[in-house]
Amino acid sequence: MASVKADLTGVESIPVKKEEETGVLIPSLQGKKYKLQLTPNGLDRCSDTGIAFQVKRSTTVEYEVEYGSQYMKLVEEKKCELVGPLFNLKFDDNSVLCVHLPHYVNIKGENNSKIECGYFKDGKVNTKTPFKIESSSIVLKNPTPCCVGALWGSSFWRKNPVPFSxxxxxxxxxxxxxxxxxxxxxxxxxxxxxxxxxxxxxxxxxxxxxxxxxxxxxxxxxxxxxxxxxxxxxxxxxxxxxxxxxxxxxxxxxxxxxxxxxxxxxxxxxxxxxxxxxxxxxxxxxxxxxxxxxxxxxxxSPAEEFPPGQDCNHHTTTIAGQPLSKETQK
The missing domain is CATH 2.60.40.2660 (Immunoglobulin-like)
Incomplete structure (x- = not known):
């Protein structure tokens, strides 16, 4: 199915920041859900997932990285290929100016024109042409809350294997x-x-x-x-x-x-x-x-004292605050 051009009507005059102006924020994490509290000061990127947002006003965005088989089935039925992580986005309507979704494609020549954005909602997937395609992300302007991800277009997926970075x-x-x-x-x-x-x-x-x-x-x-x-x-x-x-x-x-x-x-x-x-x-x-x-x-740890009968070769230690134990299987 042919891609639908992104609807940019009514887009506000707030400029989309360039990638080099991006700030990196550490999100809060509860279970699988990431959360960022954002202010309209520029483009902010999540340190854990690579997704980035530019907001119109102070707001909170929530998102999860999805791997469900129901999404992959929709991608296959669309005859596309998933070429980036899927994000399930939640935020107040009309609060986000743009979102930068990571993609995995090695951009060169004209192959960036083959990347589309998939919108997953109500058991269906629709594709649109991104506002902009960058070396490691696609840019969506005025997004709505739903599950989104980068797709390799249906017109190319059989003829041209995806060149991944x-x-x-x-x-x-x-x-x-x-x-x-x-x-x-x-x-x-x-x-x-x-x-x-x-x-x-x-x-x-x-x-x-x-x-x-x-x-x-x-x-x-x-x-x-x-x-x-x-x-x-x-x-x-x-x-x-x-x-x-x-x-x-x-x-x-x-x-x-x-x-x-x-x-x-x-x-x-x-x-x-x-x-x-x-x-x-x-x-x-x-x-x-x-x-x-x-x-x-x-x-x-030479200074470590072991309880009687415990072999010094079977112990735990700590690196960067994480308790470690040796992997003995395999």
Whole structure:
């Protein structure tokens, strides 16, 4: 079905702020519901989800990131593809001048014209052309409260696979750090959309099982495609990689995203990783000797006293205020 042009009649003369003028706010969170209290001072972006609002007057906006199968079914029936997070928006009518919705598409050439906005309401989805398409978001002017998200238009979804922008996340842990003969490193590698929301949720989940986020360059050098297999390799021939192939699925809840686990002997001085498609390398990263030493230092506490009979290799510690426990499965 052809897209409907956005209706801009009656738009107020308040200028839409440019992306570089955006302020970042930390939302309150209750269950799945985010909340921001906004004033009409410019464009404010949520630090957890990437959505941004410019309001006409002081107001409160509420929103949830949706992953329900009922939405995906509507997208499939529309013969579109979801290319960004779905947000269920709640705010007073006529209080929001514009909303910037994150999208996952690698914008280049004319392919931005293929991005539409899907409006989900009353069991139906309608599409409209956004007021503006930016490198990482689409702009809607004078939005109404409903569930919205970026879609790859029905005219293009079969002919042109969506070129996604993606990045790699690395989480690492060390098992049996006090026993050299048993010590081993575990690295979890994720491939996710570059603008994926709710990364703090993943950080918390990994921390609870004893894994620390490793800060490394994460951007992928080439386009990534949905339902495509990507291979993880390690220079160490004795490393265990399971599974060796990672399938890119951009629209999963971040807490349910697939990952590859790499297990390396504790005698390793560095861990060199790469991600490849069928043709060439997309990403390369390295945990250096210093990275591994820092990991051990953070996962152990020499001054910690253990109750009688408790092995010092089985303990909890704290990183950034989060109680951690080692992940022993796998």
């Amino acid at each position: 993606a990045k790699v996340l690395l989480y690492a842990s060390v098992l049996m750090p006090h026993k050299q003969e048993s010590k081993e490193y575990k690295v979890h590698l994720y491939l996710i959309p570059a603008e994926k929301p709710e990364l703090k949720k993943l950080d918390t989940l990994k921390a609870q099982s004893g894994f620390k986020l490793i800060d490394k360059p994460s951007d992928i050098s080439r386009d990534v495609y949905e339902n495509t297999d990507y291979t993880v390799t390690v220079e160490d021939p004795k490393a265990i990689i399971f599974p060796s192939v990672l399938n890119f699925k951009p629209n999963r809840d971040i807490s349910q995203s697939s990952f590859v686990e790499i297990t390396v002997a504790g005698s390793a001085e560095k861990i060199c990783l790469s991600l490849k498609d069928k043709r060439k390398q997309l990403w390369k990263g390295e945990l250096t000797k210093g990275d591994l030493k820092d990991l051990i230092d953070e996962m152990t």
